[in-house]
Amino acid sequence: MIKQFFRVTTIEQAMELKQHFQDDAVWMAGGSKLNATPTRTECSVAISLQGLPIDKVEWDNGTLRVGSLVTLQKLRDTVYIPQALYDALGFVYSRHVRNQATLGGEIAAHQPESVLIPLLLVLETELLFADGEILTLEEYLQSPGDRLLVEVIIHDLFRRCATRKFSRSAGGWSVVTAAVAITENEEVRIALDGVAEKPIRVRDVESLSLQGEALEKAISAAIHPHADLSGSKAFKRHIAGVLVADLLTDCLQQDEVTK
Numbered sequence: 565m566i567k568q569f570f571r572v573t574t575i576e577q578a579m580e581l582k583q584h585f586q587d588d589a590v591w592m593a594g595g596s597k598l599n600a601t602p603t604r605t606e607c608s609v610a611i612s613l614q615g616l617p618i619d620k621v622e623w624d625n626g627t628l629r630v631g632s633l634v635t636l637q638k639l640r641d642t643v644y645i646p647q648a649l650y651d652a653l654g655f656v657y658s659r660h661v662r663n664q665a666t667l668g669g670e671i672a673a674h675q676p677e678s679v680l681i682p683l684l685l686v687l688e689t690e691l692l693f694a695d696g697e698i699l700t701l702e703e704y705l706q707s708p709g710d711r712l713l714v715e716v717i718i719h720d721l722f723r724r725c726a727t728r729k730f731s732r733s734a735g736g737w738s739v740v741t742a743a744v745a746i747t748e749n750e751e752v753r754i755a756l757d758g759v760a761e762k763p764i765r766v767r768d769v770e771s772l773s774l775q776g777e778a779l780e781k782a783i784s785a786a787i788h789p790h791a792d793l794s795g796s797k798a799f800k801r802h803i804a805g806v807l808v809a810d811l812l813t814d815c816l817q818q819d820e821v822t823k
């Protein structure tokens with residue numbers, strides 16, 4: 565239960581407090597996860613990030629830089645974001661939650677369902693932390709730690725990309741969420757959520773230059789999902805393969821449109 569609540573106005577203050585309270589303190593952004601049952605925090609100290617100047621969406625020579633405090637809805641309302649990012653933000657189905665939840669919180673929450681992460685992975689998103697370190701999102705997911713995320717950086721936002729969430733109902737939990745992108749060099753990027761402990765890039769298949777049924781089969785063979793209430797292993801393997809093959813077709817069709 566939170567007993568002390570600090571509102572900081574500089575990153576230095578935030579870091580000092582964390583240094584002092586260590587694991588007793590938790591960063592609080594929108595609070596949508598930390599205040600909700602059953603994900604409520606056990607920490608006794610909250611360091612609110614709401615007063616920090618990291619709530620802007622900025623373009624920097626074609627690179628999109630999103631402050632970690634930017635809410636999902638604010639990013640979704642930003643003009644000129646690509647359709648796939650708009651779609652992915654909409655996978656968090658409730659506008660109320662999107663108005664509260666921040667991009668930093670969505671990335672740092674490490675939830676079983678991470679519907680936005682596959683798209684951010686295929687866009688090869690980078691993360692800037694308060695100590696100045698920059699990691700790719702993929703590196704961060706391997707060992708997230710408790711660092712303060714300051715900025716989300718996407719260099720090539722307008723590469724051809726598409727994403728889809730497969731769920732049993734519109735507002736239901738995602739069974740599998742997939743994203744595919746094609747880089748300027750015609751390299752394919754594939755990411756999935758719901759088929760492993762964490763969202764993953766499927767690198768082994770990316771390099772095979774497959775399409776259609778061959779791609780479906782390769783994806784199904786490359787992943788090792790767990791069976792649960794949302795579906796059996798075979799079902800998830802099948803859905804993931806179909807989603808990825810469809811999304812690659814979507815990306816290739818985007819190419820046709822722009823030629």
Ligand SMILES: Cc1cc2nc3c(=O)[nH]c(=O)nc-3n(C[C@H](O)[C@H](O)[C@H](O)COP(=O)(O)OP(=O)(O)OC[C@H]3O[C@@H](n4cnc5c(N)ncnc54)[C@H](O)[C@@H]3O)c2cc1C
Binds near residue numbers: 594669712
């Ligand atoms: C009713 C409801 C419905 C939801 N539906 C969905 C859904 O459909 N899809 C979905 O993906 N999520 C959903 N969520 C979960 C929630 O939206 C996400 O976990 C959310 O994005 C968290 O963002 P936040 O800013 O509120 O984070 P908070 O609750 O403030 O924090 C979440 C975690 O991230 C850490 N954190 C936050 N910001 C930073 C930062 N800058 N640096 C380092 N660590 C940080 C916190 O310490 C905490 O561990 C739902 C939540 C609720 C309450």
